Amino acid sequence: MRSKTSLIALALVAFSAACGAQTYPSRPITLVVPGPPGGATDTLARALAEDMGKRLGQTIIVDNKPGGAGVIAVQAITRGAPDGYTMLLSHSSPLINTPHLYRNVQYDVRRDLSFLTELCIGKIVLAVNRDVPAKSVQELFDWAARNKGKVSYGSYGVGTFPHLVGSHLNQTRGLDMAHIAYKGEAPMVQDMIAGNVSWVIGSMTTLGPHIKSGRVRPLAVISEQRIKELPEVPTLAEAGLKEHELRSPAWFGLFMRSGTPAAILSRLETEARASILSPAMRTRLDALAMEPVGNSPAEFRREFDATEPVIARMIKASGATAE
Known part of the structure; x- marks a missing residue:
């Protein structure tokens, strides 16, 4: 009798979930963003x-939750109900870097989140101040080797991708480039233009106008292929730097709380991928210097699983900590 009752209960739960998925969404959905209004993610x-x-x-409805290195936004999802009415749109850092920089992060990405799709990737550039006597990445390394202790590079924070790349290059190329951390990408680029830092890694969105004006010089793009905005600029791989540590995790992805009904996840994945690959969204992404991806949840998860341990090793090797 108990077994029969259990089967009936399970059937009712399944029926209820199916009915919910068929009527979904019946009310507004909240899209949580780990950044302030007006930023690229927003x-x-x-x-x-x-x-x-x-x-x-x-x-x-977009809900901006800046601060806490993205922890506040991510926890809004991981501590919420898995009902399909709260999504997370995040860049990679709160999900890959932050858990390795802060000791008390309470979420586990693999355990607490369902991957929907990698929406797009930012176009990232390695650029130098126009007075730096280097026209290629190798010339930059040669110049840095001749001027140990005198060359500096900027980042938009300890433990960010630009910081980790500079640390990796110091360790693997025997260089001694000083790291200068800024509170954001814009002040980092402005200080390079002023001649206070030799080179940076930044987004095409921020660097583009200064490249066009000639105030900074692009040496390489950190992507699998050359970008249409800088067709003459080689990729890092073309410049001879092929290690995985130099592959930028500059993606923006869409996530749900784990435990969200499969039918709802499937619906959201379908619509998100159709949206990001639509002509209208491609036009908007062009204005943001971003490239659409729109891959499957499995493909997105594989990308995460390939990148996260590499970044974790780089953070450990650099000694970076945000505590």
Whole structure:
């Protein structure tokens, strides 16, 4: 009798979930973003919310939760209900770097989040101040080797990808380049233009206008292929730097709370991928110097699993900590 009762209960749960998925979404969805209004992630989120909301027939509300190195935003998802009404749009750092920089991060990405799709990747450039006597990455290394202790590189924070790349190059190339951390990408680039730092790794969004004006010189793009904005600039691999540590995790992804019903995850994945690959979104991404991806959850998870341990090793090797 108990077994029969259990089977009936399970059937009712399954029926309820199926009915919920069929009527989903029946109310507005919240899209949490780990950044302030007006930033690149926010701009992307609002464009996606508008387009994807039309496809779902429901309003998507962007909820900005800056601060805490992204922890506040991620925990809004991991501590919420797995009902499909709260999504996370995040860049890679809160999910890959932050857990290895802070001791008390309470979430586990693999355990607590469901991967929907890698939406897009940012276009990242290694650039130098125009007075630096280097026209290639190798010339930059040669110049740094001749001027040990006198060459500096900037980053937008301890433990960020630019910091880790500089540390990796110091260790593997026997260089002694000083790291200068800034509170954001814009002040980092401005200080390079002023001649206070030799080179940086930054987004095409921020560096593009200064490259066009001639105030900074691009030496390489950190991507699998050359980018249309800088067709003459080689990739790092073309410049001879092929190690995995130098592959930029500059992606923006969409996530749900683990335990969200499979039918809801499937619906959201379908609409998110259709949205990000649509002509309208491609136009918006071009303005943000981003490239659409729109891969499957399995492909996105494989990308995460390949990148996360590499970044973890780089953080450990650099000695970086945010505590």
